[in-house]
Amino acid sequence: MNLKNLKKTDPEIYQAIVQEIKRQQEGMELIASENYVSEAVLEALGTVFTNKYSEGYPGKRYYGGQENTDIIESLAIKRSKKLFRAEHVNVQPHSGAPANMIAYSAVLQPGDKILGMDLSHGGHLTHGHPVTLSAKIYKFIGYKTEADGSIDYQKLEKLAIKEKPKMILAGFSAYTRQLDYKKFSEIAKKVGAISMIDIAHIAGLIAGKAIPNPISYFDIVTTTTHKTLRGPRGGMIMCKNEFAKAIDKANFPGFQGGPHMNNICAKAVAFGEALHPSFKTYAKQIIRNAKVLETELKKRGFKIMFEKTENHMVLVDVFGSKGVPGKIAEEALDKIGITVNKNMIPDDPHSPFDPSGIRIGIPAITTRGMKEKEIKIIAHWIADAIENHADEKFLRNLHEQVKKLCRKFVIYKHLI
Numbered sequence: 001m002n003l004k005n006l007k008k009t010d011p012e013i014y015q016a017i018v019q020e021i022k023r024q025q026e027g028m029e030l031i032a033s034e035n036y037v038s039e040a041v042l043e044a045l046g047t048v049f050t051n052k053y054s055e056g057y058p059g060k061r062y063y064g065g066q067e068n069t070d071i072i073e074s075l076a077i078k079r080s081k082k083l084f085r086a087e088h089v090n091v092q093p094h095s096g097a098p099a100n101m102i103a104y105s106a107v108l109q110p111g112d113k114i115l116g117m118d119l120s121h122g123g124h125l126t127h128g129h130p131v132t133l134s135a136k137i138y139k140f141i142g143y144k145t146e147a148d149g150s151i152d153y154q155k156l157e158k159l160a161i162k163e164k165p166k167m168i169l170a171g172f173s174a175y176t177r178q179l180d181y182k183k184f185s186e187i188a189k190k191v192g193a194i195s196m197i198d199i200a201h202i203a204g205l206i207a208g209k210a211i212p213n214p215i216s217y218f219d220i221v222t223t224t225t226h227k228t229l230r231g232p233r234g235g236m237i238m239c240k241n242e243f244a245k246a247i248d249k250a251n252f253p254g255f256q257g258g259p260h261m262n263n264i265c266a267k268a269v270a271f272g273e274a275l276h277p278s279f280k281t282y283a284k285q286i287i288r289n290a291k292v293l294e295t296e297l298k299k300r301g302f303k304i305m306f307e308k309t310e311n312h313m314v315l316v317d318v319f320g321s322k323g324v325p326g327k328i329a330e331e332a333l334d335k336i337g338i339t340v341n342k343n344m345i346p347d348d349p350h351s352p353f354d355p356s357g358i359r360i361g362i363p364a365i366t367t368r369g370m371k372e373k374e375i376k377i378i379a380h381w382i383a384d385a386i387e388n389h390a391d392e393k394f395l396r397n398l399h400e401q402v403k404k405l406c407r408k409f410v411i412y413k414h415l416i
């Protein structure tokens with residue numbers, strides 16, 4: 001990346017960027033929602049498209065000078081449609097949380113009821129946490145997972161019949177099992193609710209055909225573009241044609257102003273990459289890597305929530321397994337250069353600030369090229385660090401080994 005102007009005009013910012021590149025190169029990124037975009041995506045983000053106001057949609061804009069913005073937004077739409085086999089796509093939402101807000105407001109009235117996944121069971125903040133704007137506008141009811149990690153669809157159906165929600169919402173941020181898309185859709189039809197799924201975490205696995213595609217079962221599908229899908233930070237809404245007008249209107253002028261065209265440009269590039277056969281290999285490798293992580297951590301006596309993983313992450317009950325709180329485990333791993341996040345486990349007896357679990361995700365290090373062999377080593381480092389969290393010298397030694405492995409899997413070699 002060309003930073004030569006920044007280096008001269010703003011050395012403070014330049015320094016921070018250089019340090020961040022280094023941090024990303026030397027650290028082991030295991031946050032389940034993060035990834036490394038390609039240098040092509042980075043290039044697309046840093047273009048003059050950031051200068052352009054493009055309110056409206058291709059062919060129907062409010063300002064002139066749209067011949068090039070129309071090209072990139074149309075390409076982004078065309079590629080995402082192909083990738084997910086979607087009927088209609090809106091690529092303008094700035095991120096995942098606004099995409100959900102836009103989707104709710106397109107089809108619901110204030111006060112309407114939404115049946116979504118309970119937050120401590122894996123649902124996202126935007127699926128009904130009381131601190132969010134959406135929870136102030138809509139009434140959220142939560143469904144939970146069972147002790148074996150599954151969702152009991154008969155229970156869900158009973159709850160839906162009792163509550164009569166206007167929307168049934170599937171999707172999660174910290175759940176590791178596959179969903180029965182057909183069941184969700186049947187229950188929604190039975191109670192006359194709109195069906196929506198938020199695939200923010202698993203979009204890349206779906207695009208890479210490593211897990212089934214929910215698109216034909218749901219009225220509305222929202223996603224982020226920056227998690228497993230490996231694009232720039234952003235959101236996207238896909239829907240059946242009958243909801244297209246409502247979604248587009250709810251996005252603009254309903255919720256957002258001008259789309260971030262540099263970002264849409266980078267989304268188009270990322271979708272192009274995801275259409276490439278190599279992305280299928282990537283998505284399948286993610287699943288294999290997560291399985292190795294699960295297997296090795298189980299061998300070391302860690303309790304894996306939801307019994308197992310069928311996607312890109314594992315949720316580990318570190319407190320229940322080793323008596324180590326999630327926060328202490330996160331800090332110990334930080335000390336060895338491995339980044340994870342502390343996370344609630346279902347019906348966590350502890351507070352969200354000091355929960356029982358940690359969430360570990362594999363997409364970023366899989367992008368770096370790490371495979372089963374490396375994941376096995378990393379799993380044991382994680383176990384070692386948590387079990388020896390008070391031994392500073394031990395952690396320092398482990399940190400050196402982590403750095404050594406990271407240096408072997410180079411990322412962003414040409415950036416500076």
Ligand SMILES: *Cc1c(COP(=O)(O)O)cnc(C)c1O
Binds near residue numbers: 095097172224234
């Ligand atoms: C990450 C996530 C979001 C929010 O995305 P942002 O881009 O952070 O706004 C929404 N829903 C789910 C399920 C997520 O995992």
